[in-house]
Amino acid sequence: MHGSHDGGWAWAPAHAHGGGWMWAPVCAVVAMLAAYLLAASARRREARGWSGWRTAAFATGAALLAAGLSPPVAALGGHDLRGHMLQHLLIGMLAPVGLVLGAPVTLLFRTLAFPGRRALGRALASRPAHVLADPWVALVLSVGGMAVLYCTPLYHLVTGDPVLHHLPHAHFLLAGCLFAWVVAGPDPAPRRPTVPHRLVVLGVAVAAHATVSQLMYAGLLTGLTVPADELRGAAEIMYYGGDAAELLLALAMVTTWRPVRRRVLAPRAS
Numbered sequence: 001m002h003g004s005h006d007g008g009w010a011w012a013p014a015h016a017h018g019g020g021w022m023w024a025p026v027c028a029v030v031a032m033l034a035a036y037l038l039a040a041s042a043r044r045r046e047a048r049g050w051s052g053w054r055t056a057a058f059a060t061g062a063a064l065l066a067a068g069l070s071p072p073v074a075a076l077g078g079h080d081l082r083g084h085m086l087q088h089l090l091i092g093m094l095a096p097v098g099l100v101l102g103a104p105v106t107l108l109f110r111t112l113a114f115p116g117r118r119a120l121g122r123a124l125a126s127r128p129a130h131v132l133a134d135p136w137v138a139l140v141l142s143v144g145g146m147a148v149l150y151c152t153p154l155y156h157l158v159t160g161d162p163v164l165h166h167l168p169h170a171h172f173l174l175a176g177c178l179f180a181w182v183v184a185g186p187d188p189a190p191r192r193p194t195v196p197h198r199l200v201v202l203g204v205a206v207a208a209h210a211t212v213s214q215l216m217y218a219g220l221l222t223g224l225t226v227p228a229d230e231l232r233g234a235a236e237i238m239y240y241g242g243d244a245a246e247l248l249l250a251l252a253m254v255t256t257w258r259p260v261r262r263r264v265l266a267p268r269a270s
Helices: 020-044 052-069 071-077 081-101 104-111 114-124 127-132 135-150 154-159 166-184 195-218 228-255
Strands: none
Touching: 020 052, 020 071, 020 104, 052 071, 052 081, 052 166, 071 081, 081 135, 081 154, 081 166, 081 228, 104 114, 127 135, 135 154, 135 166, 135 195, 166 195, 166 228, 195 228
């Protein structure tokens, strides 16, 4: 337990001494990475091979995710908004970039037997996948969730409960992976818009993150009752860390851009 700033108590998961279960999320990430590495190693022995850059990207994303879920960072996030914002940055913005650039869906396609590949293909072609693959929907889920958490009393509600505090992390991870996938992911996505369209969406995301962080820095329109220095520090982490994550997404997107060349037909001889 931790003393909160308003005289109450806030639950801090990393202070349950002797609780090995606190490392369970990190162990789950390690198991996920091990499964990816085994599959990637098997694919590298095939004629088509598997990109070492993809493997490195996924491993980096998994390491960032494990760091955000580790008890030392979780302890800080349980009682300090700056620690919580660091978790948000690691789990919901930086880790998804690496995980998505690792092309896990493509690796899964190449690893599964035919029935599994068919089921996965049907899932990607389904109506819900088409809705979620719209970059504007992904933007609303990512930035909208952040605005709801920090501009309403929801933050204090979830950080004060030993179960609910996991929900924002899960949302930020899933929404972050979804946004990275539809904007810059190498994996197949249904009806992916053009690169200029996605750059516009990414630009709106940058502006939205900057707006929320600046409002937080100024202490305006937030549901957060924390000391001013803590609030400003969290806003700075969101502002600069968000810029870094979105710059990585932009670089990933433009490096795969192959403009369509139009053929110019010579005029017919009269």
